Amino acid sequence: MSAFAGSEANETFVLNLGPQHPATHGVLRVKLTMDGEYIVEAEPVLGYIHRMHEKMGENRTWAQFLPNTGRMDYLHALAYNHGYVSVVERAAGIAVPERAEYLRVITAELNRVSSHLLWFGAFILDLGGFSPLLYAFDDREHILDLLESVTGSRLTYCYFRFGGVYNDIDDNFVAGTQAFIKRLRGRMPMYHNLVTKNIILMTRLKEIGPISAEMCRKYGATGPVCRGSGINFDVRKHEPYSIYPEFDFDVPVYEQGDSMARYMVRMDEIEQSLRIIEQALDKLPEGPVMADKVPKILKPAKGDYYHAVETARGSFGVRVVSDGSNTPYRLKLRSPTFSNLSLFGEACRGMLLPDALALMGSLDLVIPEIDR
Amino acid sequence: MNRAAIKQKLAAIPAEAVIETDYDRKGFTLDVQVAPAQLVAAVSVLDAAGFFIEAVTGVDWLGEQAALRKEAQAKIAAEAKARAEAAAAAGEEPPPAAPPAEQGELPEDALEAVYDFNHYEELCRVTVRTRVPRSKPEVPSISEIYPGANWHERETHDFFGIIFAGHPYLVPLLLPEDADYHPLLKDFRP
Structure with missing residues (x-):
């Protein structure tokens, strides 16, 4: 201790990270108490783009809330569509035609791949490598084009409806998706050679930012964060919804709990999503894409209902409380990154600042989903 | 830890009600209602059984008591009407009018805190609810047991x-x- 430092508090200083900082991917602020280069205390400050989606839900009809779901997690909007339409279908007892379920899975998995690709590019960018982002965006562009052709939008999709989907796919979409799967399978070895096997990346990620399985449980972490800590938990397998049980796919789980494990989980998930899409396209049944006789004005029975789906970042759950009227009485949105980020303060204690940024990147934050 | 064992342990707390819900219809397995004083005990049981915390939220039941009373009054009125009609059909004297339904002051509406728990290995979603009066909404914190509840509780305090x-x-x-x-x-x- 230096002669001037009267107390421990004088040994530390406060460093403000964000809200405008490239590593925080949006508007997240972290108040860091630093001891030199080491973090003593980290306090994420949220709410910069809080829009109160839950109150909006109470002020509009069940169907009018649909576009909001695409604006929380803008990188995996279709999963949010899926969670919301599923819970309303559960509440109102609407059956969905099989073809519509297939289309939901195909588009949601394509969206998951695009989300992982963007994360991959942005994460390497956080670590100081610029060019992988360009490769990842090149591939992601193909997905955006495919999804644009069927959903009509490129980012904030609102494609699912109560009882089905808005639009049927055509042969161009099927051919384009098959071509894309082939293309991405050809590119994955390149990604691994260019990035995964890179010694600099390995040094930056291996044994950095360990998160234990117990910490995941105490903070409610889901998705790649808990699967990187050896917990085999994927809502698609654990609590099967839609037609996921029809498909043969694996849940990548890594035991190490470090940033590298979370990186590997997401890279492996890209391949698993491609497998699901491939099987779904092979088995795609004919038929309608919308249920008949879905009432124009929905009035689900009184009570509360829950439905969870697996997004690219973890388990997204919607709890609705219906009072039997045409608007939700209460709409709770449980977003995965909110819980995943809440463990950041504990996980990064005692870490070097650049390592903490690697850890933050490996959590795959999407701020509008945290702030809602 | 299987479902029946958890149900038994929660019922022993004592919880006000432990209801096994229809999962396919509702999306969760157990619906547990406890008094605020028993909340920490209930959450400790779930913690010991290896559950993880999904979310904490609230529901505002403003106007619920008035609606319940209205429903009860409508029921009494409907019964009286049915009796009168039955008497008229049988050609008897109409029965004396039913005593007016309870008026008086309404009991206070409640704020409900809702805690969602889930298990990594087994499909078992547990919803714990506790009700507090709107004028004095105080619930014990569970952030000692689940540090993840810290943010969820702050959010619920913001909103409710x-x-x-x-x-x-x-x-x-x-x-x-501010x-x-x-x-x-x-x-x-x-």
């Missing part, structure tokens, strides 16, 4: 004004730091 007693840092999380309003209350006017 529920005070989590024993919370280490109950300041606004998503709302501005926010003194609770937007998800049904009587909130911006």
Whole structure:
């Protein structure tokens, strides 16, 4: 201790990270108490783009809330569509035609791949490598084009409806998706050679930012964060919804709990999503894409209902409380990154600042989903 | 830990009600209602059984008591009407009018805190609910047991004004730091 430092508090200083900082991917602020280069205390400050989606839900009809779901997690909007339409279908007892379920899975998995690709590019960018982002965006562009052709939008999709989907796919979409799967399978070895096997990346990620399985449980972490800590938990397998049980796919789980494990989980998930899409396209049944006789004005029975789906970042759950009227009485949105980020303060204690940024990147934050 | 064992342990707390719900219809397995004083005990049981915390939230039941009374009055009126009709059909004297339904002051409406738990290995979603009066919404904090509840409770305090007693840092999380309003209350006017 230096002669001037009267107390421990004088040994530390406060460093403000964000809200405008490239590593925080949006508007997240972290108040860091630093001891030199080491973090003593980290306090994420949220709410910069809080829009109160839950109150909006109470002020509009069940169907009018649909576009909001695409604006929380803008990188995996279709999963949010899926969670919301599923819970309303559960509440109102609407059956969905099989073809519509297939289309939901195909588009949601394509969206998951695009989300992982963007994360991959942005994460390497956080670590100081610029060019992988360009490769990842090149591939992601193909997905955006495919999804644009069927959903009509490129980012904030609102494609699912109560009882089905808005639009049927055509042969161009099927051919384009098959071509894309082939293309991405050809590119994955390149990604691994260019990035995964890179010694600099390995040094930056291996044994950095360990998160234990117990910490995941105490903070409610889901998705790649808990699967990187050896917990085999994927809502698609654990609590099967839609037609996921029809498909043969694996849940990548890594035991190490470090940033590298979370990186590997997401890279492996890209391949698993491609497998699901491939099987779904092979088995795609004919038929309608919308249920008949879905009432124009929905009035689900009184009570509360829950439905969870697996997004690219973890388990997204919607709890609705219906009072039997045409608007939700209460709409709770449980977003995965909110819980995943809440463990950041504990996980990064005692870490070097650049390592903490690697850890933050490996959590795959999407701020509008945290702030809602 | 299987479902029946958890149900038994929760019922022993004593919880006010432990209801096994229809999962396919509702999306969760157990619906547990406890008094605020028993909340920590219930959550400790779930913690010991290896559950993880999904979310904490609230529901404002403003107007529920008035609606319940209206329903009860409508029921009494309907019964009286049915009796009168039955008497008229049998050609008897109409029975004396039913005593007027209970008036008096309404019991206070409640704020409900809702805790969602889930298990990594087994499909078992447990919803724990506790009700507190709207004028004194105080619930014990569970952030000692689940540090992840810290943020969820702060968010619920933002939105509903529920005070989590024993919370280490109950300041606004998503709302501005000087926010003194609770937007998800049904009587909130911006």
